[in-house]
Amino acid sequence: QAEPDWTLPIHDNQVFGQVLFDRMEYQRDGDNELALWDAQAWIGKDRNRLWVETEGETDLSSDSGDIENFDVQYSYRFDRFWDIQTGLGAQTTFGPSPNKERYSAIVGLQGLAPYWFEVDTNLRVTDDGDVSYDLEAEYDWLLTQRLILQGRGETLVAFSDVEEWGVGSGINNVGLGLRLRYHFSREFAPYVGVSYTRFLGNTEDLREREGEDVESSSFVAGVRWWF
Numbered sequence: 390q391a392e393p394d395w396t397l398p399i400h401d402n403q404v405f406g407q408v409l410f411d412r413m414e415y416q417r418d419g420d421n422e423l424a425l426w427d428a429q430a431w432i433g434k435d436r437n438r439l440w441v442e443t444e445g446e447t448d449l450s451s452d453s454g455d456i457e458n459f460d461v462q463y464s465y466r467f468d469r470f471w472d473i474q475t476g477l478g479a480q481t482t483f484g485p486s487p488n489k490e491r492y493s494a495i496v497g498l499q500g501l502a503p504y505w506f507e508v509d510t511n512l513r514v515t516d517d518g519d520v521s522y523d524l525e526a527e528y529d530w531l532l533t534q535r536l537i538l539q540g541r542g543e544t545l546v547a548f549s550d551v552e553e554w555g556v557g558s559g560i561n562n563v564g565l566g567l568r569l570r571y572h573f574s575r576e577f578a579p580y581v582g583v584s585y586t587r588f589l590g591n592t593e594d595l596r597e598r599e600g601e602d603v604e605s606s607s608f609v610a611g612v613r614w615w616f
Contacts, residue, residue: 402434404433404434405432405433406430406431406432406433407430407431407615407616408428408429408615408616409428409429409613409614409615410427410428410612410613410614410615411427411428411429411613412425412426412427412611412613413426413427413428413611413612413613413614414426414580414609414610414611414612415609415611416446416584416607416608416609417607417608417609418605418607418608420450421448421450421605421607422448422449423446423447423448423449423454423607424447424449425445425446425447425609425611426443426444426445426446427443427444428442428443428444429441429442429443431464433464436465436466436467437463437464437465438463438464438466438472439462439463439464440460440462440463440464440472440474440476441459441460441461441462442458442459442460442462443456443458443459443460444456444457444458445457445458451484451485452484452485453482453483453484453485454482454484455481455482455483456479456480456481456482456483457480458478458480459478459479459480459481460476460478460495460511461476461477461478462474462475462477462495462497463475463476464499468500470501471498471499471500471501472498472499472500473496473497473498474495474496474498474499474511475494475495475496475497476494476495477492477493477494477495478492478494478495478513479491479492479493480492480493480554489553489554491515491516491517491554492515492516493513493514493515493516494513494514495512495513496511496512497510497511497512498510502526504528505528506526506527507526507527507528507529508524508525509524509525509526510522510523510524510525511523517551519547519548519549519551519556520547520548520549521545521546521547521548521556522545522546522548523543523544523545523546524543524544524545525541525542525543526541526542526543527539527540527541527542528540528541534572535571535572535573536570536571536572537569537570537571537572537578538567538568539566539567539568539569539570539580539582540566540567541564541565541566541567541568542563542564542565543563543564544560544561544562544563544564545561545562546559546560547559547561547592550591552595555592555595555596555599555601556592556595557590557591557592557593557594557595558590558591559589559590559591559592560589560590561588561589561590561592562586562587562588562589562592563586563587563589564584564585564586564587565584565585565586566582566583566584566585566609567582567583568580568581568582568609568611569582570613576614576615576616577612577613577614578612578613579610579611579613580609580610580611580612580613581608581609581610582608583607584607584609585605585606585607586604586605587603588603588604
């Protein structure tokens, strides 16, 4: 068999990295005010990377809140558009009430689905053996070269009741959002938008029992930036 007359692709061994604050935002729903963050960072080569993600919120009126996740994962790019990830995650609450924390083993996928949907999905098993699955998806409409409308959806499915964490088995919630951002540069873009969350099923019942809202609509304003 003849040798090919072109060279095979060479994987670059250079180490790269990025820090992205996807959402650093203020939310207002009636009298409720929240500060929310959603950030990620990675360092590594073309295929193998160390990946860190964190997401959470603080109630500005009570100084209470939660770190919804703080994940440290090994990420392997097995396809042009997809990474498989595995690692450990932590979830904590803070504020006047007694703080809680729990830890999880994680297996996830992150990448670009058909029709250019950005997808981040994880299967988590906590240190108590509770299993859950979360999914986030985003889509950008380019209105101009600088003005972008982003749609966002997320959901969580739990396979058991965990009342201590306000989690019921089944589909827990559905979150939807629209954010309009303006890129002053590639790296920096302030935005405004709206966000909607609805709790469902057993989780809805748990929240009603505790006197908590099961539905909320919020105005949001924030900034997206990376370096």
